[in-house]
Amino acid sequence: MSDPQNPVAEPAYKDRTFRSPAGIAGGVLLLALGAWLGVDAVIRGEGRTPWLALAGLLLAVPLVVAFTVRPAVYANDDRLRVRNPFRTVTLPWASIATLRSGYSNEALTTSGAKYQLWAIPVSLRGRKKAARRQSQAAAAGDPVTGGRPFLDPTAARPTRSDGDQAMDELRELAERQADAETAQGEPTVRWAYEIVAPSVIGAVLLAVLLAVT
Structure with missing residues (x-):
């Protein structure tokens, strides 16, 4: 519940979510194909084949998830949260200098840092x-x-691509909320260890199994 003495303690509305339907669909297909091939190798494989398949799945599945299903951008009155393949970046609106669109969509901070918005691809x-x-x-x-x-x-038909329309909405929100008291602060970055750790373990196991072949 919100604090009655601090009515701006919570965002005025829930997060607006931006994701890539094509990326998610591609990721689901790749995961299904990998599961089919991997399980078949584990069940029917001989010798070290099942172990190689398990190590390969441990390496590949988190990477596929990271680059297809995981990316998302969340925006509310206070901040922009960017969930990229290996990091989650939280950017209060006041910390964003500009949202730039070129061959990729990026958020540039007032300190000069640059973060790509994987979930809003440029088409x-x-x-x-x-x-x-x-x-x-x-x-x-x-x-x-x-x-x-x-x-x-x-x-009526939109005269902007989906990605450019999404960036327009984010720019409008950033401009409107930059001076809000709840939108102040510094960027924070959290590594996605749930993605990085199994990928590293899978890579190490695969390297060891291949080395002793």
Whole structure:
């Protein structure tokens, strides 16, 4: 419960979550394929094959999870939390100098540190499609939506790619909340040991098994 004497102790709304559906779908497929092949090798393999399969799974599964399922960006009134493959970075809005989009989406802090937003990938193809829609909208006389939504709501189409729209929302939130009392502070970084540890153990075991072959 919130403190009645401190009404800003909690964010005004719950975290807004940004993730990559394509990345998650790809990760699930890879995990399913790896589980099928790995379990088959463990059950039917001979000699050291089952141990090699187990070591390979111990190495590969956390890495697949790290780069596909794990990445996420959470935003509320107080801060931006970036969950990347091996680290989770918490950035109070006041600590962010700019949110930059180029060949990747990045958060730059006032101290000069740079953190990539893995969960909001840049799609050059998506940008080209959005640019074509914008050109079509301008030619139709409506440079904003590409249609006349007040007559036909289904005619409205976004003229920005999904990633760029997400970054626009984050920039707006950062600008609005930068001076908020609850949005002050320094960035914090936590390593994802639940990902790093099994991957390292799997790599060591795999190296040892291959060395004694």
